[in-house]
Amino acid sequence: MPHDHHDHHHDGLSASGHPFRSDNDEALTYWQRMEIAARELLIEKGIVTPAEVAAQIDAMDARSPANGAAVVARAWTDPAFKDRLLANGSDACREMGFDVGALHLVVVENTEAVHNLIVCTLCSCYPRTLLGLPPDWYKTRAYRSRAVIEPRKVLREFGLDLPDHVTVRVHDSTADMRYLVLPARPAGTDGMDEAALAALVTRDSMIGTGLPRQP
Amino acid sequence: MDRVSAAFYPVGMSDTDGRRWHDMGGRDAGPVPQDEHDFALWEKRVDALMMLCSDKGFFTVDGLRRVLEDMGEEAFETMTYYERWMAAVNQNLIEQGVYSLEELGTKMEEIAARGDSYGEAQDV
Numbered sequence: 001m002p003h004d005h006h007d008h009h010h011d012g013l014s015a016s017g018h019p020f021r022s023d024n025d026e027a028l029t030y031w032q033r034m035e036i037a038a039r040e041l042l043i044e045k046g047i048v049t050p051a052e053v054a055a056q057i058d059a060m061d062a063r064s065p066a067n068g069a070a071v072v073a074r075a076w077t078d079p080a081f082k083d084r085l086l087a088n089g090s091d092a093c094r095e096m097g098f099d100v101g102a103l104h105l106v107v108v109e110n111t112e113a114v115h116n117l118i119v120c121t122l123c124s125c126y127p128r129t130l131l132g133l134p135p136d137w138y139k140t141r142a143y144r145s146r147a148v149i150e151p152r153k154v155l156r157e158f159g160l161d162l163p164d165h166v167t168v169r170v171h172d173s174t175a176d177m178r179y180l181v182l183p184a185r186p187a188g189t190d191g192m193d194e195a196a197l198a199a200l201v202t203r204d205s206m207i208g209t210g211l212p213r214q215p
Numbered sequence: 216m217d218r219v220s221a222a223f224y225p226v227g228m229s230d231t232d233g234r235r236w237h238d239m240g241g242r243d244a245g246p247v248p249q250d251e252h253d254f255a256l257w258e259k260r261v262d263a264l265m266m267l268c269s270d271k272g273f274f275t276v277d278g279l280r281r282v283l284e285d286m287g288e289e290a291f292e293t294m295t296y297y298e299r300w301m302a303a304v305n306q307n308l309i310e311q312g313v314y315s316l317e318e319l320g321t322k323m324e325e326i327a328a329r330g331d332s333y334g335e336a337q338d339v
Contacts, residue, residue: 028326031298032257032333037322038305039264040338041314048267056263057256121240123280124296133262135251139296145244157247172240175276 060133067098068130068180069201073194075107076185089180093130100129100178108171109182110208115162117155117170117208118179119147125173127180131203138207148172158209181208189215236288257333258297265304274307282306 042048071093075082085092089105105127108116120126121144126134137143146154151168155161162168171179183205189197192215204210254262269275282303290299309316329336 026332028331028333028336029298031294031301033323033326033336034301034305034319035257035261035264036326036333036336036338037319038301038308038314039260040326041318041322042264042268042308045313047271047273047313048264052267053260053263056266057259060259060262119240122237123283133254136296137247137249137251140248141239141291142244142247145239145242146247147240149241154247157249175280 063129064132065130065201065203065206066198067132068127068203068206069198070194071096071098071130071180072182072201072206073198075182076189076197077194082182085182098129100127102176104177105130105180106171106177107180107182108169110184112184113165114167114169115155115208116179116181117147117151117168118173118181119144119170120173121145121148122172122174125175125178127178127206130180131206135203155209158204160210181206183212186212186214235284236291237284254297255333261297261301261304265300268304268308268313273311273313278307279303 039048039053043050071085074096075085081092081095084095085107086109089107090100090103092107093100093105108118110116120138124134124139126138128134143154148170151170152162155168173179183201185197186200189200196215200213200215202210202212205212265279269279279300280303283299286299286302290302294302305319308314309319326336326338329338
């Protein structure tokens with residue numbers, strides 16, 4: 001039998017430090033069988049090709065928070081771009097080659113006085129083009145329920161304790177409208193170029209559950 | 216809930232406030248679980264099938280959401296995210312006549328006979 005073996009890290013963690021979810025070597029589940037069946041039927045009927053499925057996954061793997069970080073770093077270094085980004089996030093990201101499709105991307109700016117947080121209370125809507133697939137916690141009942149009613153408490157669980165004078169704004173995404181947080185540029189980064197700045201921008205800082213790294 | 220919206224919902228309409236289960240914003244819940252996992256190949260394939268079928272006009276994200284929401288709260292608690300997506304993609308494809316339940320059942324039996332793991336069950 002052909003067997004799709006990948007390199008296994010025997011400490012149970014992937015290169016990105018996350019545990020592997022039971023995968024190709026675990027007992028075949030009902031839903032995995034359904035995935036194989038649906039895919040094969042779609043291929044047999046000429047609706048999709050194996051190459052299209054593979055290309056879709058390659059594109060998915062290529063979308064990571066590095067995309068969003070590049071946008072943020074550009075906004076930090078180019079005031080005209082930042083204005084365009086805040087005016088129309090979708091168009092400004094397209095300038096950089098990140099096509100969010102028909103979605104409206106709304107970019108919300110963190111300042112000394114305002115901290116923004118994004119959530120999708122109804123489902124799992126997320127700016128995938130810029131951040132990749134949403135993390136598990138973003139899709140949990142706890143995050144979806146509480147982010148809109150006790151954001152400061154939720155942020156403290158993420159290690160972010162905001163002073164009372166900072167206004168917290170929570171943005172609830174929809175199927176057609178996605179948000180991205182433009183974090184505030186950290187102090188002490190004056191001499192840094194765009195690439196070095198992008199390395200400071202974390203995924204969570206663009207969701208609002210974190211802040212950029214300090215230089 | 217503020218006074219205006221409280222008055223809007225008829226008392227006794229449900230044990231909550233008239234919202235469906237998936238409309239979770241503002242409800243009580245426990246701490247946010249912080250663990251994350253890297254997506255498995257089969258999960259990425261479910262995502263890819265959703266995107267491709269949607270790009271090709273078979274159904275939209277609204278069709279996906281409708282099934283996810285109708286699956287109810289128990290499915291939310293007992294199935295993983297991409298298991299629920301798989302169920303929703305499948306339901307939409309059957310409704311659209313892309314394949315029949317019988318074709319699906321036959322194919323799934325055939326796959327079960329190929330092997331005991333996801334890797335072994337691939338037709339390659």
